[in-house]
Amino acid sequence: MRTLTVDLPGRAYDIQIQRGLLDLAGERCRTVLPKAARIFLVTDSNVEPLYLERTAASLRSAGFRVSTCTVPAGESAKCPEELAILWENMMSAGLTRTDAVAALGGGVVGDLAGFAAATILRGVDFIQIPTTLLAQVDSSVGGKVAVDLRAGKNLAGAFWQPKLVLMDPDVLDTLPDSTFADGMAEVIKYGCIFDRAFFDFLAARPSRKELMADIEHILYTCCDWKRSVVVEDERDTGRRMLLNFGHTLGHAYELAGHYETWTHGQAVAAGMVLAAKLGTKLGLTPPELAGQIERAVTALGLPGTIECSHEEYVAAIGLDKKGAGDDISLIVLEEMGKAVPHRMSKAALLEAL
Numbered sequence: 001m002r003t004l005t006v007d008l009p010g011r012a013y014d015i016q017i018q019r020g021l022l023d024l025a026g027e028r029c030r031t032v033l034p035k036a037a038r039i040f041l042v043t044d045s046n047v048e049p050l051y052l053e054r055t056a057a058s059l060r061s062a063g064f065r066v067s068t069c070t071v072p073a074g075e076s077a078k079c080p081e082e083l084a085i086l087w088e089n090m091m092s093a094g095l096t097r098t099d100a101v102a103a104l105g106g107g108v109v110g111d112l113a114g115f116a117a118a119t120i121l122r123g124v125d126f127i128q129i130p131t132t133l134l135a136q137v138d139s140s141v142g143g144k145v146a147v148d149l150r151a152g153k154n155l156a157g158a159f160w161q162p163k164l165v166l167m168d169p170d171v172l173d174t175l176p177d178s179t180f181a182d183g184m185a186e187v188i189k190y191g192c193i194f195d196r197a198f199f200d201f202l203a204a205r206p207s208r209k210e211l212m213a214d215i216e217h218i219l220y221t222c223c224d225w226k227r228s229v230v231v232e233d234e235r236d237t238g239r240r241m242l243l244n245f246g247h248t249l250g251h252a253y254e255l256a257g258h259y260e261t262w263t264h265g266q267a268v269a270a271g272m273v274l275a276a277k278l279g280t281k282l283g284l285t286p287p288e289l290a291g292q293i294e295r296a297v298t299a300l301g302l303p304g305t306i307e308c309s310h311e312e313y314v315a316a317i318g319l320d321k322k323g324a325g326d327d328i329s330l331i332v333l334e335e336m337g338k339a340v341p342h343r344m345s346k347a348a349l350l351e352a353l
């Protein structure tokens, strides 16, 4: 087993990475929830038939009473209506302040169940059991929980750190290739912004099979970077911004495709390539980096470029909540493994594009 500690003052928690960990969920939860009688386990309709019973059985064997709730699979479940259903079901199940909520699923389940945990009874303990690559390397660590509103994604939310994050790499075996690739866009991002050796390690493993052979190391490395950023910058004001590499520009692709044509991972993959090209145009990024990133993402079936009209960029950049006022902070690479924020006016960015 590999363990990382997210050392937030007063709310430190462990991330455990181990094959077969799902069957040990009960005993591991018991160590951080000595007094809880009940765990309210949230999952989605794809994950339920694969992993719910195993996880629930493990929790029961550690003496927890288990209530379960399955939400429809997909982003549309991350909404106030599903949140309200969870709240009501939690109360019907008899959840008390000393009990806990656990999320078994991808980022959607983690964000939704986490926000329910943060708000029900003014907050109960929360366990993350992420089952997608994206959730394991990104959304389950850091404590951001949210639902989407009609006005936009993640607009109602909270910071609510889990008590424990349990990652079983074996559950990734059932992911569709495209969902695995989506997660890999974020994995490659960590290499680009923080860790040149890790980028090279990934580039030398251009298939899912090769990556899965080293998946524990990959999960550990990504979580270690995310952990260090979160501990330094829990509330997302400074260094955590670097994680937006490829995201500001990628957002334009997501928006242009109405969040249907391109997945988040695909948009981020093409966004990273474009951010590298733009960095080169601004004289900040060595010219060979765009090609290196493009080769790494396309090897996994992610797009290296996406066509998007100028108007769509204008709309996306104008709307992007990460930019304040007329200036925008774009994350660019000074070298492979070293990202910096670059402040520029929106007009200058549009010109460069």
Ligand SMILES: NC(=O)c1ccc[n+]([C@@H]2O[C@H](COP(=O)([O-])OP(=O)(O)OC[C@H]3O[C@@H](n4cnc5c(N)ncnc54)[C@H](O)[C@@H]3O)[C@@H](O)[C@H]2O)c1
Residues within 6 Å of the ligand: 044, 045, 046, 047, 050, 073, 074, 075, 078, 105, 106, 107, 108, 109, 111, 131, 132, 133, 134, 135, 138, 139, 140, 141, 142, 143, 144, 145, 153, 154, 171, 172, 173, 174, 175, 176, 179, 182
């Ligand atoms: N909180 C954060 O810091 C943070 C960071 C990044 C992304 N997010 C959020 O995460 C969400 C995206 O997460 P996601 O990509 O995991 O999407 P997701 O939760 O929708 O999962 C993707 C698909 O995979 C299925 N699935 C999950 N685990 C599976 C498994 N082991 N085998 C087979 N199928 C499985 C799901 O049912 C779903 O259909 C977005 O809502 C995004 O806003 C949050």
Ligand SMILES: [Zn+2]
Residues within 6 Å of the ligand: 186, 247, 264, 268
């Ligand atoms: Zn992302």
